[in-house]
Amino acid sequence: xxxxxxxxxxxxxxxxxxxxxxxxxxxxxxxxxxxxxxxxxxxxxxxxxxxxxxxxxxxxxxxxxxxxxxxxxxxxxxxxxxxxxxxxxxxxxxxxxxxxxxxxxxxxxxxxxxxxxxxxxxxxxxxxxxxxxxxxxxxxxxxxxxxxxxxxxxxxxxxxxxxxxxxxxxxxxxxxxxxxxxxxxxxxxxxxxxxxxxxxxxxxxxxxxxxxxxxxxxxxxxxxxxxxxxxxxxxxxxxxxxxxxxxxxxxxxxxxxxxxxxxxxxxxxxxxxxxxxxxxxxxxxxxxxxxxxxxxxxxxxxxxxxxxxxxxxxxxxxxxxxxxxxxxxxxxxxxxxxxxxxxxxxxxxxxxxxxxxxxxxxxxxxxxxxxxxxxxxxxxxxxxxxxxxxxxxxxxxxxxxxxxxxxxxxxxxxxxxxxxxxxxxxxxxxxxxxxxxxxxxxxxxxxxxxxxxxxxxxxxxxxxxxxxxxxxxxxxxxxxxxxxxxxxxxxxxxxxxxxxxxxxxxxxxxxxxxxxxxxxxxxxxxxxxxxxxxxxxxxxxxxxxxxxxxxxxxxxxxxxxxxxxxxxxxxxxxxxxxxxxxxxxxxx
Numbered sequence: 001x002x003x004x005x006x007x008x009x010x011x012x013x014x015x016x017x018x019x020x021x022x023x024x025x026x027x028x029x030x031x032x033x034x035x036x037x038x039x040x041x042x043x044x045x046x047x048x049x050x051x052x053x054x055x056x057x058x059x060x061x062x063x064x065x066x067x068x069x070x071x072x073x074x075x076x077x078x079x080x081x082x083x084x085x086x087x088x089x090x091x092x093x094x095x096x097x098x099x100x101x102x103x104x105x106x107x108x109x110x111x112x113x114x115x116x117x118x119x120x121x122x123x124x125x126x127x128x129x130x131x132x133x134x135x136x137x138x139x140x141x142x143x144x145x146x147x148x149x150x151x152x153x154x155x156x157x158x159x160x161x162x163x164x165x166x167x168x169x170x171x172x173x174x175x176x177x178x179x180x181x182x183x184x185x186x187x188x189x190x191x192x193x194x195x196x197x198x199x200x201x202x203x204x205x206x207x208x209x210x211x212x213x214x215x216x217x218x219x220x221x222x223x224x225x226x227x228x229x230x231x232x233x234x235x236x237x238x239x240x241x242x243x244x245x246x247x248x249x250x251x252x253x254x255x256x257x258x259x260x261x262x263x264x265x266x267x268x269x270x271x272x273x274x275x276x277x278x279x280x281x282x283x284x285x286x287x288x289x290x291x292x293x294x295x296x297x298x299x300x301x302x303x304x305x306x307x308x309x310x311x312x313x314x315x316x317x318x319x320x321x322x323x324x325x326x327x328x329x330x331x332x333x334x335x336x337x338x339x340x341x342x343x344x345x346x347x348x349x350x351x352x353x354x355x356x357x358x359x360x361x362x363x364x365x366x367x368x369x370x371x372x373x374x375x376x377x378x379x380x381x382x383x384x385x386x387x388x389x390x391x392x393x394x395x396x397x398x399x400x401x402x403x404x405x406x407x408x409x410x411x412x413x414x415x416x417x418x419x420x421x422x423x424x425x426x427x428x429x430x431x432x433x434x435x436x437x438x439x440x441x442x443x444x445x446x447x448x449x450x451x452x453x454x455x456x457x458x459x460x461x462x463x464x465x466x467x468x469x470x471x472x473x474x475x476x477x478x479x480x481x482x483x484x485x486x487x488x489x490x491x492x493x494x495x496x497x498x499x500x501x502x503x504x505x506x507x508x509x510x511x512x513x514x515x516x517x518x519x520x521x522x523x524x525x526x527x528x529x530x531x532x533x534x535x536x537x538x539x540x541x542x543x544x545x546x547x548x549x550x551x552x553x554x555x556x557x558x559x560x561x562x563x564x565x566x567x568x569x570x571x572x573x574x575x576x577x578x579x580x581x582x583x584x585x586x587x588x
Contacts, residue, residue, distance in 0.1 A: 027055055031066050038073055040214040042252035049074055065096040069103050079255040081111045098134050105131070106147045113154035114256060116335060121151055122343070139177065142168060146180045153187050155343055156336065162188035179209035183217045190224045197228050219249040219257045226264050235271035238264065259289045263297035266304035275308045282308070295335060299328035310412060326405070333401075337394060344386075416490045418468055419475035427489030431499045431549050434487060438501055439547040446508035446541040448498040449556035450515065453534045453568045455494035462529045469527050474535070477518050483511075497553060505541040505573055512537040512571045520569065536563035540574035 034048040052067055059067060068087055076084035084107070091104035105127055112121035128144045135141055145168050152161035165184035168177070182205035189195040195202070202225065209218045222245045229238035242265050249258050262285040269278035285301035302325035309318035414426035422430065438445040452458075452474065459467040475490065478498075482488055487499040500508055515537065522533045538560030545551040555574040562580065563572040 027052065027059065027063055031063065031070065034070050035066075038070065038077075039216050040212055042077065042215075042254075046074065062097060062100070065091055065094070065100045069100060069107070072104075073107060076107070076111055077254065081115045085111055085115075098131065099137060099140060102128070102131055102135055102140055102144060106144050109151050110147050113151045116338070118155050118338060118343070121155070125151065142171065142177050146177070146184060149184045149188075150180075153184065153191070156191075157343060158188045158191045162192070179205070179212060179214045179217050182208040183221055186221060186224060190227075195224070195228070197225065197232070215248045215252055216254050216257060219245060219254070219261070223257065223260045223264060226268070230264070230268060230271070233271075235268040238268045239272065242268070255288060259285055259297040262288060263300035263304075267300050270304050270307050273311075275311050278304050279308045295328050295332040299325060299332050302328055311417075322409075329401075330398075333394075333398070337390075419472055419490050421475050421479060421496075422487065422489035424489065424491050427487060427491070427497065427499075428549070430487045434499055434501050435547050435549055435552075438542065443502045444504040444542055445547070445552070446500045446503045446505055446539065447545075447552040447556040448500065448508055448512045448515070448537060448539050449491075449553060449560050450496055450512070450535045450537040451560055451564070452494040452519075453536055453564070458531060462527070462531070466527045466529060470522075470524070470533060473522055474519055474533070477522060478515050481514055481518055497556070499552075503541070505539055505544065505575070508539045508541060509571055509573060512539050516569065516571055534569035536560055536568050537571040538563060538574070539571060544574050544578075 030048055030052055034045055034052070037048075038045045049067075049070060056064065056067060069091060072084040072087035072091075075087070088104040088108045088111075092101055092108065094101075105124055109121055109124045109128065112118075112124065125148055128148060132141055132144060135144075145164055149161045149164035149168065152158070152164065161184060165181055165188060169181040169185060171177075182201070186195065186199075186201045186205045189199070189201060202221070205221050206218065209221065222241055226238040226242050229235070229241065242261055246261060246265075249261060262281045266278045266281035266285060269275070269281065282301040282305040285297050286305075289298045289301075302321050306318055306321035306325050309315070309321055414422060416423040435445060437443075452470070455467065455470070458470060471490070471494065475488075475496070478496070479488060482498065483500065485501060489497055491497050498511075500511065503511075516535060519533055519535045524531050524533055538556040538558065540552055540555040540559060542552070545555040555577070558577045559572040559574045562577050563570045566572070
């Protein structure tokens with residue numbers, strides 16, 4: 001019986017042993033396959049790692065290090081850069097192969113760009129450049145060069161990034177390497193303002209990334225195209241581009257790029273006045289970007305949410321979102337300063353090292369020490385002066401931005417958002433001030449009030465978009481021919497009012513007639529429809545109505561309705577209303 005058991009066990013060993021031997025080969029193949037699909041097929045990548053997880057106890061040390069490197073990439077892909085960096089840092093400092101060390105250092109540099117560890121990242125560039133000659137695999141060398149270019153793009157050194165990307169592209173890479181090189185060139189040129197929608201680099205990058213279905217890199221390219229559409233005022237095209245390509249990036253849930261998609265969609269829908277969708281994507285951006293240390297999408301999203309709240313007259317939310325926007329904007333601006341300082345300090349360090357080496361070759365120890373001290377003091381003074389000048393400059397820029405923001409808020413409070421002339425609230429305040437000044441100096445003051453004829457018919461027949469176009473055209477036409485100090489406002493709907501200081505009714509009647517003729521000559525053809533545009537005017541002055549804004553506007557309104565009742569497209573004086581009422585009161 002024991003002999004039978006031994007025979008069965010021996011047969012099992014003969015069957016299982018070859019599969020164990022093949023396991024080494026399968027593991028190496030699976031690791032290599034997972035590495036090749038990590039950025040273009042997240043589902044397949046995750047499946048391969050799950051399969052490898054069961055085999056980990058049987059890995060060789062080299063396989064185990066490679067597997068840990070890939071698991072760290074999986075963690076970073078989900079946005080947890082801190083945990084991923086711990087694993088890569090451990091691999092970088094271990095006794096593993098130079099290939100795994102290089103991969104770990106490349107990934108560390110990549111995540112340092114995403115987590116904004118600029119000074120530390122610059123030191124890793126030095127490490128990578130020092131180790132490149134030790135690596136025999138050209139694909140690894142190309143990957144290192146591509147990440148160096150990527151880091152320089154993120155730190156704002158776009159010319160350096162372009163140099164490395166073009167060096168990479170000159171190798172005539174295939175597959176993922178070609179896609180990455182093309183995207184890096186496109187990104188550098190975008191920030192150097194050297195990219196247009198018809199630039200050949202865009203189609204070249206899309207073609208290179210489409211071949212191997214590099215979804216992450218394709219999605220980054222589409223964000224630059226969307227921003228170019230927005231810069232050109234084509235928010236509808238930006239929305240179409242982003243929506244058409246949203247599903248793939250949502251499927252793989254690559255947070256850094258997906259947050260840019262959502263924020264750009266929020267901004268685009270604001271331009272299209274689709275405020276519900278703008279709010280939805282703005283909130284999605286905030287939720288997604290939490291803890292990501294990526295302020296640009298948050299800044300765009302909070303600005304969009306602020307504008308939605310203003311349009312909804314929800315001023316409490318508007319203030320809340322504006323404060324968040326200002327904080328994000330400041331953080332984003334501070335990050336730009338940090339990038340600049342990190343790069344300048346790294347350059348300063350490199351220059352200082354070079355000077356020290358030259359001094360070591362030319363002078364003895366005592367002279368070198370004294371010279372180094374003198375140079376250090378000089379450089380520190382220069383650096384201090386440079387930093388001082390930069391801080392003063394940044395404070396000046398911050399003051400300018402703050403003043404610009406205050407002007408923007410004041411403009412929103414005082415001007416009608418559609419026609420860009422005074423709104424009713426600011427009109428009342430400005431008109432009251434003008435009334436008091438004219439009454440004090442005993443100057444004449446007049447009021448012209450006009451209403452567009454049959455405007456409801458225009459809205460009903462041709463749509464509100466056409467009606468809005470008419471209102472804007474009428475406002476700009478009248479503003480262009482009016483007097484500089486006149487108070488011109490839209491009171492609501494299709495009703496407009498002008499307060500004219502130091503102007504009597506006769507002069508105001510002539511000015512109103514000029515307005516009437518100018519409105520009647522407006523060509524409606526650019527709206528895609530042909531229809532007449534006319535207005536009925538009412539005029540009064542302080543001789544007839546006194547120095548009361550309520551009386552002036554009320555009497556001008558009565559005169560305007562007389563103009564409408566007697567045929568429209570004409571100007572009537574309040575004196576005509578009084579004369580008509582007197583005539584009707586005569587008893588025959």
